[in-house]
Amino acid sequence: MKFEKHIFICTNQRKEGERKSCGEACGLELVKAFKKSMNEKGLLGRMRAQRSGCIDACDFGPSMVVYPEGVFYGGVQPGDVEQIINEHLIENKPVQRLIIDFSKQLPASD
Ligand code: FES
Numbered sequence: 001m002k003f004e005k006h007i008f009i010c011t012n013q014r015k016e017g018e019r020k021s022c023g024e025a026c027g028l029e030l031v032k033a034f035k036k037s038m039n040e041k042g043l044l045g046r047m048r049a050q051r052s053g054c055i056d057a058c059d060f061g062p063s064m065v066v067y068p069e070g071v072f073y074g075g076v077q078p079g080d081v082e083q084i085i086n087e088h089l090i091e092n093k094p095v096q097r098l099i100i101d102f103s104k105q106l107p108a109s110d
Helices: 027-040 078-090
Strands: 005-010 047-052 064-067 071-073
Touching: 005 027, 005 078, 027 047, 027 078, 064 078, 071 078
Parallel strands: 005 047
Antiparallel strands: 005 064, 064 071
8 A cells, every 4th residue: 555544635616506515615725734734744655635526425524535444524624634633644543523424414416
Protein backbone atom coordinates (compact mmCIF):
# COMPACT_ATOMS: atom_id res chain seq x y z
CA MET A 1 0.00 0.00 0.00
CA LYS A 2 1.41 3.39 -0.99
CA PHE A 3 -0.07 5.47 1.82
CA GLU A 4 -0.59 4.61 5.49
CA LYS A 5 -3.71 6.78 5.37
CA HIS A 6 -5.41 8.16 2.31
CA ILE A 7 -8.24 10.59 2.82
CA PHE A 8 -10.74 11.77 0.25
CA ILE A 9 -12.66 14.94 0.98
CA CYS A 10 -15.75 15.56 -1.10
CA THR A 11 -15.72 18.90 -2.90
CA ASN A 12 -18.52 18.05 -5.29
CA GLN A 13 -20.56 21.11 -6.19
CA ARG A 14 -24.00 20.74 -7.70
CA LYS A 15 -25.88 23.48 -9.46
CA GLU A 16 -28.10 25.81 -7.49
CA GLY A 17 -31.47 24.24 -6.75
CA GLU A 18 -30.15 20.68 -6.96
CA ARG A 19 -29.55 18.34 -4.08
CA LYS A 20 -27.16 19.71 -1.46
CA SER A 21 -23.48 19.01 -2.00
CA CYS A 22 -20.34 19.23 0.11
CA GLY A 23 -18.64 21.75 -2.13
CA GLU A 24 -21.22 24.39 -1.25
CA ALA A 25 -20.34 23.99 2.39
CA CYS A 26 -16.63 23.88 3.13
CA GLY A 27 -15.18 21.00 1.10
CA LEU A 28 -12.30 22.97 -0.40
CA GLU A 29 -11.57 24.71 2.88
CA LEU A 30 -11.27 21.28 4.49
CA VAL A 31 -8.85 20.04 1.84
CA LYS A 32 -6.61 23.05 2.41
CA ALA A 33 -6.78 22.69 6.19
CA PHE A 34 -5.90 18.97 6.08
CA LYS A 35 -2.99 19.50 3.69
CA LYS A 36 -1.60 22.41 5.71
CA SER A 37 -1.77 20.66 9.05
CA MET A 38 -0.54 17.30 7.70
CA ASN A 39 2.40 19.10 6.14
CA GLU A 40 3.22 20.87 9.41
CA LYS A 41 3.11 17.55 11.26
CA GLY A 42 5.38 15.86 8.71
CA LEU A 43 2.72 13.39 7.60
CA LEU A 44 2.68 14.15 3.89
CA GLY A 45 4.45 11.56 1.81
CA ARG A 46 3.35 8.63 3.94
CA MET A 47 -0.22 9.96 4.15
CA ARG A 48 -2.28 11.85 1.59
CA ALA A 49 -5.32 14.10 1.65
CA GLN A 50 -7.06 15.01 -1.57
CA ARG A 51 -10.28 16.36 -2.94
CA SER A 52 -12.77 13.96 -4.43
CA GLY A 53 -16.06 13.95 -6.22
CA CYS A 54 -19.23 12.76 -4.52
CA ILE A 55 -18.64 9.84 -2.15
CA ASP A 56 -22.37 9.12 -1.84
CA ALA A 57 -22.77 10.60 1.62
CA CYS A 58 -24.36 13.87 0.50
CA ASP A 59 -27.03 13.98 3.19
CA PHE A 60 -24.32 14.02 5.84
CA GLY A 61 -21.96 16.52 4.24
CA PRO A 62 -19.47 17.95 4.33
CA SER A 63 -18.27 14.36 4.02
CA MET A 64 -14.95 12.57 3.76
CA VAL A 65 -13.58 9.05 3.96
CA VAL A 66 -10.35 7.69 5.44
CA TYR A 67 -8.70 4.58 3.98
CA PRO A 68 -7.57 1.89 4.55
CA GLU A 69 -10.26 1.74 7.26
CA GLY A 70 -13.03 3.06 5.01
CA VAL A 71 -14.34 5.27 7.83
CA PHE A 72 -16.79 7.89 6.56
CA TYR A 73 -17.10 11.16 8.44
CA GLY A 74 -19.96 13.61 8.06
CA GLY A 75 -20.72 17.14 9.12
CA VAL A 76 -16.99 17.81 9.14
CA GLN A 77 -16.04 21.39 9.90
CA PRO A 78 -12.63 23.09 9.73
CA GLY A 79 -12.54 22.96 13.52
CA ASP A 80 -12.62 19.14 13.37
CA VAL A 81 -9.50 18.79 11.25
CA GLU A 82 -6.96 18.70 14.08
CA GLN A 83 -8.93 16.08 16.01
CA ILE A 84 -9.21 13.81 12.96
CA ILE A 85 -5.50 14.13 12.24
CA ASN A 86 -4.34 13.65 15.81
CA GLU A 87 -6.72 10.87 16.80
CA HIS A 88 -7.40 8.97 13.59
CA LEU A 89 -4.42 9.54 11.32
CA ILE A 90 -1.76 9.51 14.03
CA GLU A 91 -3.26 7.44 16.87
CA ASN A 92 -5.45 5.14 14.75
CA LYS A 93 -8.52 5.97 16.82
CA PRO A 94 -11.41 7.06 14.56
CA VAL A 95 -13.38 10.05 15.85
CA GLN A 96 -16.63 8.38 16.84
CA ARG A 97 -18.74 11.54 17.07
CA LEU A 98 -18.22 12.27 13.35
CA ILE A 99 -18.65 8.76 11.91
CA ILE A 100 -21.63 8.58 9.57
CA ASP A 101 -24.47 6.28 10.54
CA PHE A 102 -25.66 5.21 7.09
CA SER A 103 -28.75 3.60 8.60
CA LYS A 104 -30.07 7.18 8.84
CA GLN A 105 -29.48 7.98 5.16
CA LEU A 106 -32.38 9.39 3.17
CA PRO A 107 -33.18 7.81 -0.19
CA ALA A 108 -31.23 9.45 -3.02
CA SER A 109 -33.24 11.96 -5.01
CA ASP A 110 -30.97 12.13 -8.07
S1 FES B 1 -21.84 15.76 -2.65
FE1 FES B 1 -20.43 15.24 -1.10
S2 FES B 1 -20.87 13.17 -0.69
FE2 FES B 1 -22.17 13.66 -2.33
